[in-house]
Amino acid sequence: MLKRQDGVSAEFSQPLWSTMLLSSIMNLRALFVALVVVAVAWVDSHTVDSDTENWIRTLFVQPRTLKMRRELRDTPRENLQNFFQAINILKNDRSLKPNKYDALCSLHAILMDIAHHGPNFLGWHRVYLILFENALNQAVPGVYVPFWNNTLDNSMSKPSLSSLFTSDFLGNGRGLVSTGPFRHWNTPHGLLRRNIDQHGWLMDNIDEANVMSRFYLEDITYPNAMNWSNVEEMHNNVHVWVGGQMSKIESACYDPMFWMHHAYIDCIWEKFRAKQRANGIDPNLDYPLFSFGEKRHSPNAPLGFGWLLVRHAIHDYFAESFYRCAETPSCSRQRPSCGSIWLECDFQREQCVTRPVRKTIWGYGRIRGRFSKIGGRKTFNRLLKP
Template identity: 40%
Template sequence: DVHHGAAFLSFHRVLLLIFENALRQKVPGVALLYFDSRLDQPLRDPTRSIIWSPQFLGTVKGRVTDGPFRFWQTPAGPLVRAGGHEGEYFTYRHIRAVMTRSRLEEISEPHAPPPFDFEIRHGDVHQHIGGIMAPAETAGFDPVFYMHHCFVDYLWEVFRRSQKEKGVDPTRDYPNRYGTAAHAPNALMGLGRLRNLHGMSDMYTTRMYTYEPSPTCSYRSPSCGSRYLTCEFRFGRPQCVTLEMITPTTPTAPFGSATNGQPQQPQRQRTPGFPNFPGSTFPGFPPTRRFTGRKKRQASRGNGRGRGNGVIDGSLMSNHGQNVLSQFGQNGFTQFAQNKTREMRQKKHEVRMGFNPHYENNMDVFQKITTEDEKEIILSPMTNMCPPTVPTNTIQNLFQMNGISDSRIWVYIPVQVIYKRQREQMVFESFPIEEGQLDVGKDIYDPTRYQSLKDNFIFNVNYSRSCRDMDGIFTKIMVHSDGLNYHGSFREFAVVDARQPYTSSTIYMAVKSPEKYHTEAIFQAYDPCGNVCKPYCKRFGHFQPCDGSLKLDNSPPKLYGMDYGEAIQLVWGITNEGIPKFRPDNIQLQFVCN
């Protein structure tokens, strides 16, 4: 396992080189890009970032049906994503914390404390994109994997430079407490004859590739260098943020080019774009500027030392560098020395919306992009324009079990989520009226205002709110099922009315079918602020606290449905009058969120 140990970063650095070399065997001069997710994190809904439009990476919710990777089939099934349900992107706060450390051991598992654990932060991005990107076994089937890991590698390189400034040699900083045996410095990576220690060499970024810096802005220079980025000043310091789409993309819209329109504004400089890949499964990119803020890995240009004709001269390297190079054979990394990426252009319509002309940095225009089939995507020049209040999409699960994707080998069980209103949600500004006057000092939904309820809702006046993700009428409770005697997982969410003091919702969770062999699975639930819900299992007709694990077999009475419809019928019946009637007796698992 390349995760949860000291070799995590070095392994992925070498993996990216091998992948890039494989691409260059098909497209000489192509270079990998990095996806700086920090630019999207400040958005109220990062799934509406322009990066997930057909012009960039395509669909982020459900099966990928637009963009350059539309309708891809992978060894794990169709390429799907489940953006926005879990995890989060990198933030500047996360990275600043990591950069305060000076040793690799301080940011690597298994001993890095949570605020500095770089691998955990990287995993949050996998979860936030979701779908095939979430499980480690399938993540590499989504091309976003390589762009995300290029950014991880970019940040590691920034960390290594910081180490040098602090007097630490990053090539000799392999942790003594490295984790399992697979992460030992001399353990084989599983990539040819390379060992974990080989990934620590400085040869890669001094002789094979370099990174362009991530975009920045300032009060004096408020341009981020791209029409798809805006400089925000509301974070205490200027920060580049991606623009949002304010019209939905069409699910079947092809990867289109922009129509002719007004030339770009002078302050929006054109920068190198996404490389053009051939092949029917990876259609060529149209001649438009797409990737902004996700800069390419760039091989050094010019007549650098030992780089005649792009061939790396191993004799000019340190002994450690020669050892690394030798693992790939004579001139095995020659292709990495090339970097020819064509520039892409895009013209746009500018739709003036009556903003004060005093605003600069594209704050006075909306951009309208037209795809090949004349579908329009309008970009907001301001973030948080239309923050969502309810979940806008379902989760497309992979239904993958032990490497096989097939929903027919799964069954469904009903799970009840009971929600008790939390102190984060005490005010909804729905006021009583007394003698014709609004009493704004009261909220009719606030249970602490009622004698019959207040004892059950203790409000701590000294409580400092640190999470705003529950400010809404509805709250989403995420529920997971993970196999204990099979390798597979399922994700679903319940939507509860956050105004009510108590409410419940029933969802239907998929687990391995116990028809041929019994099923053991464990369930977890949590709210948007990370508060974990308590599981209760039914024993002897009553719900009792438990660890959230269930064992199912095929003996009667069956407490599962062979499909979603049968699971519904377990808890819902129809009266003679045709009225649905709830029957909770067949529910074996509850989560109480309070």
């Protein structure tokens, strides 16, 4: 029986050991849980202190119940508040240096090269999100990470007026974040700030359709994907669109928007995998054997979490044992409600769109079109990697 750690919710008391033998994915499950009892093998010369390492080991558990991740605007208020509260509990928990939230977030920068610019991008962030969700559940049991489907905001005539950037959701979108659940947050990269809708761009339905039109992981990830179906590239532009800490890899997760953004990207990937299964392609085996680009993205390279390898992160174990993605609200002329006060139906396009909250005080419009997008390009990677 897995020994329960202090503060770990009852939900995590499921003895993984007993289910191991029954599982068809026994080896992977064993590898995952083995991290609880062995030293986490951090890569390169980077280390975290032993207290942090010990805590992170407690995050390698499988919840008894599956989470249902929902779109932010479709998440019941109570769940959303619990989610924000859990984040703040981690942020204020100084039993680790400098606090639990920042300690977990630091891994994103430490393992930056393993996690980005290659086919491991999706799998690595999937495992990382699971660890984060487990950390939240230690603070407030039952919490899940809602996903931010940014196409709902992109469909607005002025996405900078999205209700997401109010105290009801994530706080203001320009300058120091002084409203909402993360107001006046300090980070290792200065006070939390954003600069929405100045550079980069949000995703649209065509982006998702382009991803869905492809067949293999290498068709939607670096280094082989065409730009128009490269999901990492699409995600980079959203990071840049938010600005502030979000615009750079080493600081991105210090803005909690990071997790909701990645939860959406992850849901797109899961949809892609479902389509693969329907087409007779096994997503468990779909990792480029040779054309993976840099060595650290090779299928047998370490994932950065204990004994897990890069190829393990694409396994259905992670896709199926922890959470599901709910559908983003949709509407039609016959079914005009989007089921959320934050969304309204665009009857022409028959899709839900974020309701604007107020007139902008910045007084600029949005430049649309491919050409202007290219002109404004400042990619997430390029900001970091000379």
